Amino acid sequence: MSAGDAQIQRDKVEDEPEREQAESRQWEREQTHLRKNLITFNTEAWQSHTDFLGLQRIGGVDLSYPKEDDKVACASLVVLSYPELEVIYEDCQMVTVGAPYVAGYLAFREVPFLVDAIHKLKEKDPTLMPQVLLVDGNGILHHRGFGVACHLGILTDLPCIGVAKNLLQVDGLENNENHKEKIRQLRNGGDSFNLIGISGNILGAALKSCNKSSKPIYISVGHKITLETSLQLVHSCCRYRVPEPIRQADIRSREFLCKKTAISETSTTGH
DNA sequence: GCGACAG
DNA sequence: ATCTTGTCGC
Structure with a gap:
């Protein structure tokens, strides 16, 4: 076996299939391209009013997956x-996912269906269109500064906020002792500290979302809203650790999934 | 070999 | 994301 063959062999064994590598390179170009349109300041009047006067509708999105079928x-x-x-307003829709989950490219797996849901709402009842969306996952707190919340924001032109349950360790950010100590110092619901990468950029913030939670949620700018406004808004939506819009989307998508899964098994069994 | 890896 | 029960605490 030549040295060249050994290199090829290593690639096949250790790395994802070449097709997927090519796909993620394409995805990376797409993210870099879309990122040019990102807006990271407040664009709506309600965002600068006390108590968010003028804000009447806030959206939440989520996807749930069954254990037995990854499609x-x-x-x-x-x-x-x-x-x-x-x-x-509530909309649950069974979908067939086209892309695998690859860290850093979550949007390519989930965002198409969320865009569909927004379009569907626009046709059914435009008066219920949310004025801001809370998205499961990150915004600019991301490998290339363009997480799923940014992606959805650009494709829908809606203000979006990234809400992650775990720290994505990018740009030198680490969930180390230092980080954990800062978390322990958060006293009350609403307390937060900024996440500053080695690049010097403020990528997001860790937020103690309610008094009872010892584990924070990680907030980052998605589109058309600042981090400061995002933190205030998300905190004002937290009855529990996970902000209510996302929590409701999560609960309802799970229930819907169970219901549909049960029906498909009934028809398969012939009952 | 080990840890990371949004959902 | 999902796998998983009870259990300790307020």
């Missing part, structure tokens, strides 16, 4: 009234 999922979009946080 099917339930995509959900909910809209809550603000500040009451009551669900005024």
Whole structure:
């Protein structure tokens, strides 16, 4: 075996298939391209008013997956009234996922269905269109500064906020003792500290979302909103650790998935 | 070999 | 994301 063959052999064994590598290179170009349109300041009047006067509808999105089939999922979009946080719109849709989950490229797996859900709402009842979306995952706190919340924001032109349950360790950010100590110093719900990468950029913030949670959530700018506004808004939506719009989207997509899975098994069994 | 790896 | 029960605490 020549040295060249050994190199090829290593690539095949250790790395993802070449097709997927080519795909992620394409995805990377797409992210870099879309990122040029990102807006990281407040664009809406309600964002600078006290108590977000003028904000009436806030959306949440999520996807749930069954354990037995990695091709099917339930995509959900909910809209809550603000500040009451009551669900005024719910849409769950079974979908066939086309892309695998690859860290750093979550949007290419989930975002198409979320864009569909927004388009569907626009046709069904435009008056229920959310004025801001909370997205499961990160915004600019991302390998290339363009996480799923940015991606969805650009494709829908809606203000978006990234809400992640775990710290994505990029740009030198680490969930180390130093980080954990800062978390322990967060006293009350609403307390937060900025996440500054080795690049010097403020990538997001760790937020103690409610008094009871010892583990923070990680907030980052998606589109058309600042980090400061995002932190205030997300905190104002937290009855529990996970902000209500995302929590409701999560609960409802899970339920819908269970219901649909049960039905498909019934028809398969012939009952 | 070990840790990371949004969802 | 999903796999998983009870359990300790307020």
